[in-house]
Every structure is written in structure tokens, then in C-alpha cells.
Amino acid sequence: MGDHVTEIVVFTLLFLLVSGMGFVAARWRAPSDMAHLDEWGLGGRSFGGWITWFLVGGDLYTAYTFVAVPALLFGAGAAGFFAVPYTIIIYPLVFLVLVRLWSVSHRHGFVTPADFVRSRFQSPTLALLIAITGIVATMPYIALQLVGIEAVLKTMGVTGESTIARHLPIIIAFAILAAYTYQSGLRAPALIAFVKDTLIYIVIIVAVLYLPYKLGGWGDIFAAADAKFDASPSPNDGVLLNANNQIQYMTLALGSALALFLYPHSITGVLASRNRDVIKRNMSALPAYSLLLGLIALLGYMAIAAGVKPLPNAAGTGADSNTVVPLLFDQQFPGWFAGIAFAAIGIGALVPAAIMSIAAANLFTRNIYKEYLRKDASPAQEANVSKIASLVVKVGAVACIVFLDPQFSIDLQLIGGVIILQTLPSVALGIYTRWFHRGGLIAGWAAGMLVGFLMLYQIPNAATGRAHFGGSAFPFSKFGFEGSTKTIYVGLVAVVVNLLVAVLVTLALRAGKVADGGDGTEPDDYFADEGDPRVKPIPLARTPEDDEVAEDEAAEGRRTA
Amino acid sequence: MTEHEAGRPAVARAKDKSPWNWLLFVPIVIPLITPLFNRDEPRLFGFPTFYWLQLAFILIGVGTTTLVYQMTKKRR
Numbered sequence: 001m002g003d004h005v006t007e008i009v010v011f012t013l014l015f016l017l018v019s020g021m022g023f024v025a026a027r028w029r030a031p032s033d034m035a036h037l038d039e040w041g042l043g044g045r046s047f048g049g050w051i052t053w054f055l056v057g058g059d060l061y062t063a064y065t066f067v068a069v070p071a072l073l074f075g076a077g078a079a080g081f082f083a084v085p086y087t088i089i090i091y092p093l094v095f096l097v098l099v100r101l102w103s104v105s106h107r108h109g110f111v112t113p114a115d116f117v118r119s120r121f122q123s124p125t126l127a128l129l130i131a132i133t134g135i136v137a138t139m140p141y142i143a144l145q146l147v148g149i150e151a152v153l154k155t156m157g158v159t160g161e162s163t164i165a166r167h168l169p170i171i172i173a174f175a176i177l178a179a180y181t182y183q184s185g186l187r188a189p190a191l192i193a194f195v196k197d198t199l200i201y202i203v204i205i206v207a208v209l210y211l212p213y214k215l216g217g218w219g220d221i222f223a224a225a226d227a228k229f230d231a232s233p234s235p236n237d238g239v240l241l242n243a244n245n246q247i248q249y250m251t252l253a254l255g256s257a258l259a260l261f262l263y264p265h266s267i268t269g270v271l272a273s274r275n276r277d278v279i280k281r282n283m284s285a286l287p288a289y290s291l292l293l294g295l296i297a298l299l300g301y302m303a304i305a306a307g308v309k310p311l312p313n314a315a316g317t318g319a320d321s322n323t324v325v326p327l328l329f330d331q332q333f334p335g336w337f338a339g340i341a342f343a344a345i346g347i348g349a350l351v352p353a354a355i356m357s358i359a360a361a362n363l364f365t366r367n368i369y370k371e372y373l374r375k376d377a378s379p380a381q382e383a384n385v386s387k388i389a390s391l392v393v394k395v396g397a398v399a400c401i402v403f404l405d406p407q408f409s410i411d412l413q414l415i416g417g418v419i420i421l422q423t424l425p426s427v428a429l430g431i432y433t434r435w436f437h438r439g440g441l442i443a444g445w446a447a448g449m450l451v452g453f454l455m456l457y458q459i460p461n462a463a464t465g466r467a468h469f470g471g472s473a474f475p476f477s478k479f480g481f482e483g484s485t486k487t488i489y490v491g492l493v494a495v496v497v498n499l500l501v502a503v504l505v506t507l508a509l510r511a512g513k514v515a516d517g518g519d520g521t522e523p524d525d526y527f528a529d530e531g532d533p534r535v536k537p538i539p540l541a542r543t544p545e546d547d548e549v550a551e552d553e554a555a556e557g558r559r560t561a
Numbered sequence: 562m563t564e565h566e567a568g569r570p571a572v573a574r575a576k577d578k579s580p581w582n583w584l585l586f587v588p589i590v591i592p593l594i595t596p597l598f599n600r601d602e603p604r605l606f607g608f609p610t611f612y613w614l615q616l617a618f619i620l621i622g623v624g625t626t627t628l629v630y631q632m633t634k635k636r637r
Contacts, residue, residue, distance in 0.1 A: 078599075078611060081611070081612065081615065084618075085592035085593060085618070088588060088615075088619055088621075088622045089588060089589045089592055089593070089622075091622055091626055092586070092588050092622065092625065093589065095585055095626055095629065096582065096585055217607055218606055218607030219607035221607075222608070222609060239601070239611070240599055240600065240601060240609065246596075246599065249595055250593045250594075250595055254593055277634065280626070280630045281630065283626040283630070284623050284626045284630065287619045287622050287623050290622075294612075294619075
């Protein structure tokens with residue numbers, strides 16, 4: 001059993017080290033002028049291969065993932081392993097889609113996916129919908145990072161009686177995070193990601209070598225898991241998938257991958273790279289994290305073999321399965337090493353939380369503030385608004401955790417994955433084709449959102465006794481397949497409905513000769529690379545949304561091409 | 562899109578049009594075919610097939626993206 005005092009000391013020291021780095025980051029690769037959204041919000045679009053690897057890795061594989069995925073395996077077995085195929089298929093998808101998004105954004109100075117949609121479909125309304133979807137989907141994701149930190153704090157015995165006492169450590173942690181994100185922007189998480197990922201890799205390599213040795217080998221670990229699932233009354237757990245949950249497994253892996261690269265924070269990480277080659281090379285290097293995640297997932301089975309009993313949840317109604325990995329470390333490692341492991345998870349929450357809040361703030365600034373509130377905002381004003389918006393977003397996330405049941409954030413994040421998928425036709429397909437009518441995309445978005453919500457609302461959860469929003473696995477029997485016990489991921493069904501509606505409404509609007517917007521982008525914008533002669537240097541204020549300027553640029557592009 | 566295509570040089574479009582890109586669908590599709598890997602035997606280092614084979618798919622992903630990158634990158 002680890003010694004809590006040693007754990008807390010190691011955890012605190014590492015946390016303070018990282019906080020110091022966060023503030024120093026403002027001077028790291030410092031630009032001549034920080035008062036520009038490209039600098040604060042995208043790190044000057046200058047990150048090379050290594051920084052991008054740490055930044056995007058630290059961004060996609062969050063603390064919540066590290067805590068929740070093994071908890072899923074602990075609870076349900078094979079079904080939780082969807083995280084592995086999910087993080088394999090995301091990289092070819094990024095290769096196909098986000099590299100082109102990088103080019104067109106580099107060429108036009110886009111900061112957010114909604115900026116792209118605004119220009120591509122000439123529709124401020126569609127851009128606003130994309131921006132709001134992004135902000136709403138990101139907020140609960142930030143809150144969940146706090147759930148990751150709380151699982152660690154709870155294991156170290158840092159709890160209190162009153163609401164405020166219990167939450168004081170994460171309020172302080174988030175206040176520090178908010179301060180250095182405000183000052184350093186995207187440079188802070190980029191620099192901290194080096195420490196976070198180094199710690200995570202060390203902890204996991206030690207864990208997967210040492211723990212199986214201590215627990216009797218992998219054969220015994222899988223046997224223990226098998227025995228647990230055999231004994232449980234639930235029909236859908238087990239070390240392998242069964243006839244009921246294979247479709248769910250496939251659709252959840254695919255849907256989650258499509259959702260992940262549409263999240264604003266993933267796009268922020270990718271847009272901060274220096275050139276196309278940096279992104280493409282990273283698609284071969286980032287899967288190292290998928291291997292790491294696969295091994296982390298198996299910590300759930302190690303916890304079964306080690307006989308870990310999860311701590312009770314805050315409401316006192318059941319077990320908090322998110323505590324299984326921290327408890328496993330606490331039981332099996334000496335205090336100082338458990339402290340390092342906990343710091344890895346805690347710091348692991350800060351990197352994505354910072355990037356997510358920056359991404360949400362950029363969406364607000366570019367697509368709401370500048371579009372509707374102050375059309376003539378200068379780049380310096382944009383940077384300022386974004387900094388303040390990032391603070392507001394973090395206060396909101398902390399408030400969600402302190403004043404609401406954390407389960408609420410988990411539900412919201414579940415919904416978040418489904419709704420962010422509804423931006424797929426406009427953003428991901430929009431990168432390849434301008435075929436859709438802007439009205440068709442808006443109608444498809446609305447239909448997808450409606451279907452997604454209705455389906456999620458009808459899903460009960462037997463384990464927690466809830467009647468609605470109990471999960472993302474929709475039973476086939478509710479489609480009218482009587483007696484079927486198969487399930488499917490809601491998000492994928494909703495996005496198929498979205499696409500169908502978008503196609504039908506597009507055809508209808510074309511037939512009715514309803515005016516569509518133009519296209520502010522050029523076909524070869526999608527291949528522009530670093531050093532493109534048409535890209536103006538960053539410090540010049542650019543307003544690509546402005547039709548007149550866009551036309552001038554298009555004309556200029558024709559001359560230089 | 563069409564109104565802008567007129568008068569554009571076709572050369573610039575060619576770079577990402579490589580047929581090599583279609584290879585990227587291999588690592589997107591294979592990890593989703595559950596019948597391929599949803600079994601216990603053969604085991605590897607005590608891991609059921611379900612686990613080691615899916616981890617091995619990571620190599621397919623890495624191999625494919627590396628190959629496509631090498632085959633499509635600009636000759637300088």
C-alpha cells in the first residue's frame with residue numbers, strides 16, 4: 001500500500017514544476033508580437049514534428065481517457081477495447097481530411113473549422129451552427145478532465161466534508177491553469193505536453209512490465225477477468241465480444257474516430273503545425289500513443305486480477321469505477337512511484353483542458369464576436385477576447401463539476417460526441433466537395449441533432465437505474481426489430497440521417513433554383529504548403545471573410561499561380 | 562467549386578490526387594471487421610487473439626500512412 005503523504009508530496013512538486021513551465025512558455029519561441037490570435041491561439045502556426053507529436057498526442061489522449069478506458073474494461077470487458085481500433089482509424093482519416101484543412105486554413109488564415117465553413121459555403125448561419133456545436137461539445141469534455149484529477153485526489157485521500165473543501169484542490173489547479181493559458185496561449189500546453197507524456201510513458205512501461213510479473217503473468221490476468229465476467233449476471237460483458245455487441249463495437253469505434261477529429265481542439269492542434277509534411281509524418285508517429293492506450297486499457301484487467309475494489313461515488317449510490325487505475329497504482333507501487341503516476345494523470349488533464357479551452361475561445365472570438373458583435377475587430381482585439389473567453393470557459397467547467405453531479409458532465413460528453421459528429425458533412429465532406437447546398441447542410445445538421453437527442457433520450461441504464469441518457473448503445477428492438485438484442489452507436493445513425501437529409505434538401509433546393517452562396521476558396525488552396533507565395537505574413541491584419549478582399553485575393557492568386 | 566475551376570491550371574490539383582491515397586482505407590476498414598479478431602486462440606504471450614491482433618493492427622496503420630507519405634511527397 002502506497003504511503004499517501006509521499007504520493008501527495010511527489011504529486012505537488014511535479015504539479016508546481018509544470019505550472020512554472022506554463023508561465024515561462026510565453027517566452028518560448030517568442031514571437032515579436034504576441035497580441036495576435038495566430039500567436040496566442042495557434043502558437044504562430046510554427047510547430048515542427050516533435051512539438052506536434054507531443055501536443056496532438058497530449059491533446060487526443062486525455063486524462064479522462066486514461067482513467068475511463070481501463071474503467072470500461074474493468075466493468076464490461078472486451079467492449080471497452082474499442083478505444084484501440086478507434087485510435088487506429090483516426091490517423092488515416094486525418095491524413096485524408098485535416099491535411100487539406102491545414103492547407104486551406106494556412107492560405108486564408110482560418111483559425112477554426114467554422115471559419116472554413118463560413119468561407120466555403122458563404123453562410124454565416126451555418127458557420128454559427130458549427131461554432132456553437134463545437135463550443136457545446138467541448139465544454140463537458142473540459143469538465144471531464146477534472147473528473148480525471150478528482151479520481152486521483154480521491155485515491156490519495158484528499159477529500160473533504162463540505163462541497164468547497166472537497167473541490168478546493170481542483171479549483172486551485174484550474175486557477176493556475178487558467179492563469180498560464182491566459183498568458184502563454186497554446187505555447188503553454190505544447191511545452192507542458194513534453195513533461196506529461198514523458199511521465200505517462202515511463203509509468204505505463206513500468207506498469208506493463210512490472211505488474212504482470214507481480215500478478216502471475218498475462219495468462220493469469222486474462223483468466224481472472226474471464227472468471228469475473230463469467231460470474232456476473234450481465235449478458236454483455238466478457239473477455240471477447242458476443243453476438244449482441246459487435247455492431248456496437250464497430251460503429252462506436254468508427255463514430256468516435258469521426259467525432260474526435262472534428263472536435264475543435266484536435267483541429268487546433270493540427271492547424272498549429274508548420275507545414276503539411278509535419279502533419280503527414282505525425283500520422284505515422286502518433287499511433288505510438290494508440291499502443292500506449294491499448295496497454296493502459298489492460299490495466300483494467302490487472303485491477304481485476306489484483307482484486308481492486310473501486311471507491312464509492314460522490315452521491316454514495318454505487319462505486320466510482322474511475323478510481324480503479326489510481327487504486328491499482330496505490331496498491332501495487334511504492335508511494336513515490338504512485339505519486340509520479342498520479343502526477344502523470346493530473347498533468348495529463350491540464351494539457352487537453354488548456355487546448356480545449358483555447359479552441360472553444362477561438363470559436364467564440366472568430367465566429368460569434370467578430371461575426372456578430374464587432375466586425376472590425378483587430379487581430380490584437382481578437383487575441384484579447386479569446387484570452388478572456390478561455391477564462392470563462394474554464395470557470396464554466398469548474399462550476400459544472402462543483403455544483404452539478406459529475407455524472408451530468410459524463411452524460412453531456414456522451415451527447416457531445418454525437419453532436420460534434422453532425423458537423424461532418426459541412427467540415428469533413430466540405431473539405432472535398434462544394435456539392436451540398438448551404439440550406440441542405442443546415443437542414444441535415446438539424447435533423448441529425450434531433451435524431452441523436454431522441455435516441456439518446458430513450459436509452460436507459462440498468463446499472464445506474466436511470467431511464468434516459470444511460471449510454472450511447474441504441475437497442476435494435478426500438479427500431480422495430482422485435483426480440484433483437486443487438487445495439488448500435490447513436491452518433492453514426494444520427495450522422496447517416498443528417499447526410500440523407502442534406503442530400504435530399506440540396507436536390508430540392510437546386511430543383512427550386514434557390515440561391516446558394518459562392519465559394520470563397522479555390523481548388524488549389526487545398527494543397528497550399530508552407531512558403532506559399534499567396535500567404536501574407538501573419539502580422540498583417542487579414543479579413544478573409546470579407547467578400548471584397550476574398551475576391552481580390554482570388555484574383556491575386558490567379559496571377560501568382 | 563465549378564465556377565472557380567475554369568481557367569485554373571490543372572497542375573496544382575495533381576499533388577493530392579495520387580491513387581496511393583486509396584490505400585488509406587485499408588487501416589480504416591480492417592480494424593472494424595470484428596469477425597477477424599473476435600476469438601481467443603491462438604494466444605500470444607498469454608494475450609487472446611482479440612487483444613494482440615488489434616494491437617498489431619497499429620502496425621498496419623503506421624505502415625500504410627508511412628508508405629502513402631513516401632509515395633506522395635513532393636520531390637524537391
